[in-house]
Amino acid sequence: MKTYALEMEHITKEFPGVKALDAVSFQVQSGEIHALCGENGAGKSTLMKVLSGLYPAGTYDGTIKIDGEPKRFAAIKDAEQAGIAIIYQELALAKELTIGENIFLGREPRRGFGIDWDQLYYEARKWLEQVGLHFSPDTMVGALGIGQQQLVEIAKALSKDAKILILDEPTAALTESEVETLMGILRDLRRRGVTCIYISHKLNEVFALADSITVLRDGKSIATRPASELDENKIISLMVGRDLTELFPRVEHTPGEVVLELKNFTAYDPENPSKAVIRDISLNIRKGEIVGIAGLMGAGRTELATAIFGAWEGKKTGEMLVDGQSVHAKSTLDGIKHGIALVSEDRKRYGLVLDQSIKNNISLASLNRLSTSSVIDANEEIRQSNHYVKELLIKTPSIETAVGTLSGGNQQKVVLGKWLLTEPKLLILDEPTRGIDVGAKYEIYNLMNRLVAEGMAILMISSELPEVLGMSDRIYVMSEGAVTAEFDWRDATQENIMQAATGGR
Ligand SMILES: Nc1ncnc2c1ncn2[C@@H]1O[C@H](COP(=O)(O)OP(=O)(O)OP(=O)(O)O)[C@@H](O)[C@H]1O
Ligand SMILES: [Mg+2]
Structure with a gap:
């Protein structure tokens, strides 16, 4: 009989105006690497936030079982106690603390009434070695690149002795060699019996790593299959609900x-x-x-x-x-x-005001153009925001929705809309x-071709x-x-x- 490290049954999670998860069922066998795939906004991150206790029991419907036992997590620390560690899509480290402090935040080794710093840095160094990061543990996290911060997050999860490790798009910002390191670490963890849930839009990584794969679409679980039964084309058609034969729409441009x-x-x-x-x-x-x-x-x-x-x-x-x-x-x-417009790679730092609406974010760099004698033309602002939400297929209930509640890939599309509205040369x-799914990538490429045809x-x-x-x-x-x-x-x-x-x- 198969043993499941994790079973999630009929999980339903709603936000105002959005059914993010609609009776999703999902099983992960003990000791496997299980990939979770789906378009932007399909519900992958939400499902993992339910599992990790970020959304506590009572805020969703359905059942979570760990090793066959039903569990109700009231908080993240309950999930951690059950052996679940998550690395979020958006990095969550404190930049003004050291690597060591971040790894042991809230769990610092103590001596007498204080923190045992020697022990903390000694332990931290050990975990950094495991992820192949050659920095002193007293380095400030803010001084590290995004890829290096990602590795610190992984070191932190490892230090919690996770039985189920969740990685939500861990490689988006890693270099090739960092990706190799990470894959090595995950395979090593698999040998040691750790179960891993891996979310990625990079299908080559999914196939290099995963034993089995679950596809979500529009908040529903579409299929769970052994990786050996799928290939990239099959996953894509399960994800987007149709075949996608061509990845890059090349057209002749006349510069x-x-x-x-x-x-x-x-x-x-x-x-x-x-x-x-x-x-x-x-x-x-x-x-x-x-x-x-x-x-x-x-x-x-x-x-x-x-x-x-x-x-x-x-x-x-x-x-x-x-x-x-x-x-x-x-x-x-x-x-x-x-x-000139710059759509930055680091949307959190340069791109968006997360607690503001889609509309306000899209108009942010074009306020001059949208205003006459410093009064914003509110109708034009609404019209333009709706236009870009439609053109970029941004998945949202409305343009008044706060950008911070959008899925990662949809936030990236808002950054793009903001800069397109400036009508740059x-x-x-x-x-x-x-972080953009294959179907939406294709739409963005088409859009690039259209913009270039218009002279951009x-x-x-x-x-x-x-x-x-x-x-x-x-x-x-x-x-x-x-x-x-x-x-x-x-x-x-x-x-x-x-x-x-x-x-x-
Ligand atoms: N805190 C929230 N408030 C309101 N809506 C939310 C919230 N979090 C997620 N959603 C909505 O739930 C849906 C699923 O989002 P989720 O982040 O789980 O997608 P995802 O599959 O992780 O996508 P991506 O690949 O872009 O990261 C989206 O429509 C999103 O806008
Ligand atoms: Mg996500």
Whole structure:
């Protein structure tokens, strides 16, 4: 007989105006890696928040059983006691505390009346080693990159001796080698009998890891199958309810005049003004074309985007021309004024005001355009917000809904809507489809093609090589802050891009 580490039966969870989960049933066998797949807003994160006690018993209907025993969790700590640890989609570490303090927050080892710091840092170091993170445990979490913070979250979960470990899109911000490390850790945990629930939009990871797979659609459980019985196409059609034969809608673009030109553009580290983070870059982007920027994490791609947009705090040298005019964008307002928009990879930090409505977030960067003598045209604001909710397929009961209650992927779409409303000449997209499901990705690619056909220029930074290859007209490759190669899409391959990205190594 099969033993289930976890059974969730007929779980129903409603929010005002949304039935997030509709009688979902879901079983996970002991010691397996179980992937949970589904479109943005399908209910994956909500289901896991029910399981982890974030939504306590009484706020949902249905039954949770752990090892066959029915459980009612009144709070997160009850779920933790039952061996459940969750790593949320949105990182939840305290940036102003050290790594060690974060790992043991609320569970600090004690000596006498105080905290046993030696013990805390000794233990923390042990867990950091397990996840392959080579930082001293007294480093401030705020000084780490997103990927490194993710690994700290995993170290923290491991330190709680979890029997069921839940990872909600753990690799969205990790480098390739960090992803490899993580997969190694998860396989190792499986050998030690830990059960793992893994949520990801990256189907290649799902197949590399999962023993079995559950697909949710519109708050309902559609299927649970052994991974060996599924392939990417089958999952996609279970997820979106139809076949999706083509992943990248490539259309022929006709580039016009140059919109943006950089000449020997260099930007220096704000904290360390003698260190160039972007070195001597010369490039151009034309109207009506999509230019991709490829490179490994740390190659300076996000820094380049930030510096073009005007949000860079350090010194810049060289020249930047917009429509042939030399400009000095010193603030995001300058960027907007020059017709540049930046859709950032880190929506929490730069993109959104989470407790405000979709409408307010979408209009945030366009208040000037929406106002006459500093009074906002409320009807236009509503009209535009509804337009982008429809165009971007944002799943929400209304434009008055607070952005913080949307699913991760739908929040990302709001950021995109906000910047599209500024009607930029140059749209910079930094990891535009991170956390976005396959069906919605395809819609975003179509939208990019439409915008470019209308004359917009798009600069797309992406770590997903198939996306860069599938959508760009031209590709620049960066390595260590410099551009190391330029390709027409017809000449670009994974191999020659990777070679340029690693500096020919
Ligand atoms: N706190 C909340 N208040 C109101 N609605 C919510 C709340 N949390 C989630 N929802 C809604 O419930 C539905 C399911 O959201 P959920 O976050 O579970 O999706 P998801 O499958 O994790 O999607 P994604 O892949 O985008 O992360 C969505 O329609 C979302 O807007
Ligand atoms: Mg989610």
